[in-house]
Amino acid sequence: MPPAQKRRLLLGWAVLIAVIYGAIGMVAVSVIGGEKVASQESHRLRMTPGLAERGQTPPDPIPETGDFVPVTIGLYLDGVDTISIRDSFWTPTFYVWFRWNGDRALNPGGHFRLVDGSITRKDLQDEYYGADGTNYQRYRVTARMTKFFNTTRVPRDGHQLNLYVEDSRFDASRLRYVADRATGISSRVRVPGYSVSREAEHVAKTHTYRTGYGDPRVDGNGRRTFSMYTYGVNIQRDGMGVYFKVFIGLFAGMALCFASFGLRASDAGPRFSMVAGSYFGAVANSYLAGSLIPSSGQFGLVEFVTFLGLFTIFFSLIATIASIYVWNIRGDKDLSRAFDRVTVAVAGLGYVAVNIALPLSA
Structure with a gap:
């Protein structure tokens, strides 16, 4: 094969590798980045009055005035x-307090409930x-909250841990919450593997259920x-430590x-053995x-x-077969070695570049 034709072959091979890794990287970064924006x-x-998350029932409008406390x-x-x-839950311990004017029999602290959670104590x-007529109650609560975490960015993920408090008896026509600015978070709160924001968010908003629970006193469309x-x-997540800890076995296999x-x-046996070893490590x-x-x-x-x-290992296997063919069948040892150098340089660079872009996009 003439030298000019060899150069064109190697250039075309390098471009093909670059295009493949570029396409994979663009798709992956787009998906992961999109999930971050969606989250x-x-x-x-969730934290804006009058709005509901996608897929949830929008709150019905309620009058600003009325006979409510x-x-x-x-x-x-x-x-x-x-x-x-993995198991979609978290267990907080917190203090919650209620302050109101009027009838003490309202007893909001004795009748509150946690949406998407259960009170254990x-x-x-x-x-x-x-x-x-000023009334005040303060409770210490331990609970188990159900939360379906968005896992598409694990182990570079971030989440919002939420507590939802409602009165179990009275709807918004009888009782309405007002958020207290004294709300906060203890400096002792720790979550292993994560940094915790010291600025707590809170909001009082309405929540509509598409049922009247069979209550004959509910008029209209039966929604409460x-x-x-x-x-x-x-x-x-704190830094990149957890990311490298999770994938260190995979990266070691890719180095092999x-x-x-x-x-x-010509050393076909050892080359195939190394690729096979990296495959089992990746799996x-x-x-x-x-x-x-989950x-x-x-x-x-x-x-x-x-x-x-896994794709890179498979691609390396194909490249190894091609290199062995050029060496043994075509008898062109120089082209085989050049083919190997181009493969490891471009594929290695593409692999590293995509693996840098992915955690950064998350």
């Missing part, structure tokens, strides 16, 4: 005992009923709207795969990474990184 938008909708409510998160992304810490107090605290190109094509690492998240049909960061590694 942030979901948090915004305003109840000032605040919450102080004291600790997070457990958080399990509730202790009355303090209560006050003034002669002027309750006043709901929503508390949220944001958590975010690329190192196989350092052998001549084992995929089981480790998959154990962190099963789902959605492709996320873990799946993209794993797919990229």
Whole structure:
């Protein structure tokens, strides 16, 4: 084969590799980046009065005036005992208080409930009923909250941990919450592997149920709207430590795969053995990474990184076969070695570039 034709062949091979990794990178970054934007938008909708997250029932409008009792409510998160992304729950300990004027029999602290959660322990810490009609109650609560975490960006994920408080008896026509500015979060709150925001968000908004629960007193379309107090605290993964810890087995296998190109094509046995070893390492690492998240049909960061590694190993196998063919069948040892150098340089650069872009996009 003439030298000019060899150069065109190697150039075309390099362009093909670059296009493949560029396409994979663009798709993966677009999906992961889009999930990040969608998650942030979901948090915004959740903490904005009058709005509902996508897929949830929009709140029905309620009159601004009426025969209802305003109840000032605040919450102080004291600790997070457990958080399990795989099992979709977290267990907070918090203080919640209620302040209102009028009839003490309203007793909002004795009748509140947690939406998407269950109270495992509730202790009355303090209560006050003034002669002027000012009433106050404070409870310490331990709960188990159900939360379906968005796992598409694990292990570079961020989440908003939310508590939703409603009155179990009275809807918004009888009782409405007012958010207390004294709401906060303890400096002792820690979540392993995450940094915790020290700025808690909270909002009092309405929450509409598409049922009247069979109550004969409910008129109209049978929907009931309750006043709901929503508390949220944001958590975010610390640095890249967890990311590298999860994928260190995969990256070690990929280093072995690329190192196989350092052998001549005449050493076919060792080259195939190194590629096969890297494949088994990547598969084992995929089981480790998959154990962190619940099963789902959605492709996320873990799946993209794993797919990229397995694809690169398969691609390296094809390149190894081609190099052995050029060396043994065509008898062109120089072209075989040049083919190996181009493959490891361009594919290695593409693999590293995509693996840098993916966690950054998350």
